[in-house]
Amino acid sequence: MSGVLGTYSEHDAEEAMRLVGYGLRPRLRPHRDADYASLVRRYDEEPAFEELVRKSAAGLGLRVIGITQRAGAVFGALPGSVFETKLDLYARQARQAHQREAERVLHGIAHLAIAACCFPRPEDLADDGYVGQAMVPTVDNLVRHLCQELSERVAGSEENSDPMANAPELERAWRVYLRRPEAGSTSDGRVAPPSTEAIVGKALRYLVDQGMLTETEDDERPVKVYRTTGRYQLQVRELAAVEVYDELLRLGAPAGHAAGDVVRVSDSGTLY
Template sequence: MTDEILGDDTEAAARLIGYGFRPKHTPARDDSYQALIKRYQEDPDFAYLVKRCAAGMGLQVVGVSARSGMVHAALPGSVFETKMDQFARQVRMREHRDTERVLYGITHLAIAALAFPRREDLGDDGYVGRVAASEVTQYVRSVCDLLSERGTAADEEEDPPADAPELDRAWRVYLKRPEVAPTRTGRSGPAATRTIATRALTYLFDRGMLTQQGVDPERAERTYRTTHRYQLQVRELAATRAYEELLSLGVQPPVSDADGLRTLNPDTLYD
């Protein structure tokens, strides 16, 4: 392989990776994008080059298809990893960031579990999950209620030790928050759990993980539908300590399997 050919292939690999940073730009609207995806799927050498280039940039290729486009995620320590300060600005988190971080974390886990409640749903590429903010808050509160009951049964102290599991520390704060706290403008206040759920859903929508549906007339709230991009992310990148703690509690959303989400070996960068 000549240097010119290698350079062309590397440039093409970088272009495909670049498309992954434009989550709402679909292959159906771009012939060049489609051609790169086809090449990735049909040329193992090119696919390997893409994965190695992505790894060198601190990214993991999650999936590449005509439906989802290029889907990648930042590895820990990557320059592309979303930092807490950046996330705080995006969701307008102004104070108590350590506490809010945990609350937003379990909220995102709840969204994933509700969107794909059964193992076959998560594994079915044609499955589309639906979720709304009220469902998220109810599910998280049910988890917190169970943790509260277990804590009471064990006669635990009001304040958990600093090294307590994340969920154990979170439920105490979550249960003290109102679901809705109307302000003078009629909107729910920033500390309300419904606000946290709504902002988490909006965050995923802005990144092409969810699409917005119309307002449900019965619940008077907007419903979100999952995209294939989000399904790939949940399927491959659900390995967090908090989620493992959630599974260990045996609390599952309705119509769920105990193995609804599988975890990823963090040491595996390529197939």
Template sequence: MNQPDVTDTEQAARLVGLGLRGKQVPDRDMTYRGLVHRYQQDEVFAASVDAIADGLGLTVLDVTKRSGIVLAAQPGSAFEIKMDEYARQAKLRERRDTEKVLHGIAHLAVAALSFPRPDDLANDQYVGRVSVESVDLVVRETCRLLDERANRDSANADPSADEPELERAWRAYLRRPEVAATKDSRRNSDSTRGMVSRALRWLADRGLLQAVGEEADEVFRTTSRYQIHVRQLASQAAFRELLDLGVVPPPSGSGLNVTAVPREDLKRGIDV
């Protein structure tokens, strides 16, 4: 009976391991470059890598020379990071389910602003830039538009029981203070800008964003790894529900410009 090639299996596992180190990229590691090249050229080796990842509860999203191997945790995987755990450090001011969605909103807004047009998301060479201020301003302006829409559509502006959870959370975000400084001058994680800052730094710690400029500006640029993840996000229910609200922040050279657009046009524009 043929025995598996231990060396090949070890190399396949090593490639998966490199993918778990978010800041590791092929450009800085000759071994990593070689493994990426082998994955792209050797179907048997690629199948072995995919099988090892799957056994660990991971999915291989893509393998490129720029990004390396990009992995995503499967539901129930030991690597899955649930929003309950992510939001646990923040003080609960809302219902627990709403609080979790508030933190999710910050991540969805970062993704939308990082790649504001379908062509940006499809272009492998595109690099987006976002800041704490820009993300928070866009979400708050979106909340204002939704509030105006609710007041026009109904005499009762309070969300009804059958209103989408995400839409209820927009209202909670609008009530949250923009900035609430702590005693040692750090941004309070309970404020909306604190939530956005945490989201951006969490992504940067995992090699999905890179901080640029002065730290006080809190400006980040996207990486190819993040672009691949956002492409995956664009097909998921939470992202679709965000789009179904009918509000999108288009790129504008004259500053912040959040515009309500028809849902049909919005859905056509997001397809990648």
């Protein structure tokens, strides 16, 4: 690579695109692949190569969120990118229903609550070695607690017909969430899709598929435990800048409600 930033060889371009390609394999980590680890080191040590990787990613409609040995290459979709996942599409895939706007709200709030459960304190999010965890009942209970908190706020302000000025998105969401049952069952004993626990479970499994969480069994209870990866931590650091996520923490999402404890949801309804 030339010493002048922006001048690259064909070999440099190939390596940059290879690193982007590794980032599109969400479950692969640098410690499992020597070539991947070598490219991450080059990205970290060579500013010109870092610039090339960023430009290569942008050409594909991706932005670099972070590239580290622990998390690997983590990208987010630029607006209009083929990699962009809209919340309404995600919700329709999770549950084919006529109440599409309601489904969109429910799935969005589930993802926000998972992030708040896994990283309940700013210092947890800042600590590169921290591993958070969440379970379906924990996340569902957290959201119901917050919904009740919002309900009481609205009742106390005597402005039931208008969203609260400081949290309009959440005020709309709690009404939808509380109308859903926590869990239901089908004829074969599975959790019914309309239940809030089913929605939370879908969100957690989606994050596992995206390499954001790992899934294990709880030794003491018949419940699955989902633990965070470095990839998810980088994503949630960006999510922390979203106003509605900050409001979740102010309402009571800290450690007291996280049992041992994307995706980014943007204002435009995009799930990153």
